[in-house]
Amino acid sequence: MSHIFLSGETAVDIAASVERAVRLGLVLPGDRLPSVRDAGLLLGVSRNTVASAYARLRDVGILIGGPGRGGMRIARIHPFEGRALELPSGACDLASGNIDSSFLPPLAQILDRVDLGSSGYDAEADDPGLVALVRERLGFEGLDTRHMCFVSGALDAIERAMRAQLRPGAYVLVEDPGFPPLFDLLRSLGARLKPMPMDQEGPLPDAVAALLRGGAAAVVLTPRAQNPTGADISPARAQALARLFAEHPEVLIVIDDHWGPLSENSLALLPPRHGRWLFVRSVSKFLGPDYRLAIALGDDVTIDRISRQHALGPRWVSRLIQRMARALWESPETDRLMEAARAAYRERRAAFLGVLEEYGIAAQGRSGVHIWVPVQREADVAQAMLGLGWAIQTGEPFRIESPPAIRIGMANLTAASARSAAHDLARCLSGPRRFLS
Known part of the structure; x- marks a missing residue:
């Protein structure tokens, strides 16, 4: 690939040129940067200057790798965790990974x-x-x-x-x-x-x-x-x-x-x-x-x-x-809210998994607020569910070598809506185009 985006004479300027290229989409996750030696020759600076620039970028999570054979590569950054999703009007967010805020204790009670x-x-x-x-x-x-x-x-x-x-x-x-x-x-x-x-x-x-x-x-x-x-x-x-x-x-x-x-x-x-x-x-x-x-x-x-x-x-x-x-x-009120949260999350998971089991669909969700469902084509399932009003998360960001799947969060569901979402997922997976692995 062309490295024309690289510029600068100092480590700060070189690092800034790479960060700017990432923001503009000129380089993508997995793209390799030139070696320290090659980048130094390209820019007319010392190897130490390039190494310092690359170290800065690695420290902030933009680069991964090292000086060995694999070289430095653009990191895969996953912005969906901890950032508000932009969803179509009326879609239910089952993708963000949030918890149900109604179970968090209000600060006013203890001030x-x-x-x-x-x-x-x-x-x-x-x-x-x-x-x-x-x-x-x-x-x-x-x-x-x-x-x-x-x-x-x-x-x-x-x-x-x-x-x-x-x-x-x-x-x-x-x-x-x-x-x-x-x-x-x-x-x-x-x-x-x-x-x-x-x-x-x-x-x-x-x-x-x-x-x-x-x-x-x-x-x-x-x-x-x-x-x-x-x-x-x-x-x-x-x-x-x-x-x-x-x-x-x-x-x-x-x-x-x-x-x-x-x-x-x-x-x-x-x-x-x-x-x-x-x-x-x-x-x-x-x-x-x-x-x-x-x-x-x-x-x-x-x-x-x-x-x-x-x-x-x-x-x-x-x-x-x-x-x-x-x-x-x-606070005793916090204990009460935690007990309510445990019961609610348990009920939602059981409702969702129960419907999938009725359809013969394997899924995981022993604890917490997430359900993991193995599928064959993650993006297709996510798109089909979005068409039915449910935003779910593809499994690709979570996986290294494990097979494809989707993640579904229970925080924004009730037991009734969990059953509804599970029925729609089963329809997607059991319809004319099957997405199960």
Whole structure:
């Protein structure tokens, strides 16, 4: 391909020219950039200048890869997560991956109980009351809470842990299908992703064992309500995985328990007793995404490195937010809303899966708010469903090696509308043009 879009004499200008080309569609995901040497000759600058430009672009997620044979490539960015979808009038959004906001506790109910005063630069970074609450709640679940810190979301914690402990080019095991923003984050850090095949009980142990023997540096797991499949790691599967991790104490084990207290089953997969590990629980799903607060637990070295990195930038998560999160988490009204959410999501999933089962259509959705349906032609199914008034998500962004499927979110449904959506999906899959695999 032509690299005429490359321009600039400094690393900043060269990086800006690539970013501009991405925005204008002059380069596409997967397109390769010239090598550092070739780009330097093309632009008349040193290799170090080009390498610095490429490093900038990789740090912000625009480039993936490294200086080896594969070279640097434009990353595949998935904007659908966390961004409002532009849907046709009257279409029901089952694609965005949001939660049902009616189950989030209103902030007004606790404001009179929260100290809203500002504190100075010399105050403790972590609210002592929230620290005590975390130790009580997460300790009750069997987690080691001796070393913790608060960060701005689960991906923030994972990024800081990976930056502190992984070298570019390291192998990271990820769930397949899995979470696209995690894929993009890891690729932006120069990691090479190795997909772990899954069923509804989590990653398959034999496959994980083989991948660990292949030299993995880290593993990222979702123990409950996995996105997009709804997988829930069972006690038996957790034991099998724990035995494998015990054989590889040098591997960083990351557990992203994003569903947390909304889960119907207790936490089966606990971090290893020895070695490097990180356990993250965001408050986004049960208190609200706008708090941008997550709890990070881990071994002493991992938490120390995350804390040091955090102190160099944001320094601390807003203490006002910490105090509000603590008051909401302790509120009996929040407990009532979480119980209602668990029941509602369970009812919606059961209604949707029940209809598909009647039609003989295989689907996954053991927990959480997502249903994963294997199909043959994802885009055709999505288009057919949109014609019936349902916006669903094609599975391509979630997949590395796993076969085609579609993801359907339950957040904007009732049990009745879930049955209606399932009937329409069955019609699409059972009509004259079949889309099932």
